[in-house]
């Protein structure tokens with residue numbers, strides 16, 4: 235028998251993480267997050283090299299992004315396409331930087347994403363896939379994509395219900411500019427670790443099932459799950475990408491309702 239994992243969430247710190255304002259702050263925060271990633275991996279016998287840390291810079295100014303870059307970050311996640319595009323333009327001198335769009339996309343913004351993003355983690359409809367494909371073809375670019383799944387059952391959350399994911403995945407090989415990499419989810423923002431963990435387990439089990447059911451030409455290696463308040467639990471449940479904002483940059487002044495429907 236294995237001991238059940240009792241890793242707590244840090245959602246009690248949501249909105250209260252200290253601001254990072256110096257290079258030293260960013261170095262320390264990144265070191266802390268990386269150490270916690272390594273510890274979570276060790277608890278479940280995973281190799282920490284199998285977990286990618288995606289720093290989330292939404293609402294944070296260019297100065298913070300440059301400090302994070304100086305501290306070693308080479309990619310950033312942004313929720314809103316226009317904000318991401320603006321930051322991409324402002325940091326064009328940092329030529330080895332990659333941008334990941336992790337928020338819901340409207341088809342009329344597909345053109346922006348196609349121009350600069352390396353990855354899109356919130357694919358949730360055929361219409362968005364079609365719009366991205368058309369714009370990517372025009373740009374001569376390709377995009378890594380993850381399908382966003384609603385694992386919490388909250389009506390307010392974006393993402394496909396788990397039982398609709400297979401149907402979308404089966405259509406995606408028709409879009410050669412979209413390189414399907416895996417699934418993404420946001421867990422319940424709950425202080426109760428067991429409720430949070432259940433969302434992550436649901437995403438992993440769905441991925442395992444879809445690997446059997448859906449054609450081999452679809453790649454489903456990536457599980458993007460976990461943020462500042464719950465990435466350690468997500469890693470214990472198999473996350474290969476964690477999206478961490480506040481624990482690196484500090485709390486956001488903008489309320490979350492700006493980014494997640496409530």
Ligand SMILES: *Cc1c(COP(=O)(O)O)cnc(C)c1O
Nearest residue numbers: 290313336461462477478479480
């Ligand atoms: C903002 C955001 C995150 C990061 O949240 P933090 O609490 O800042 O770590 C992760 N995923 C998505 C989709 C986000 O919009």
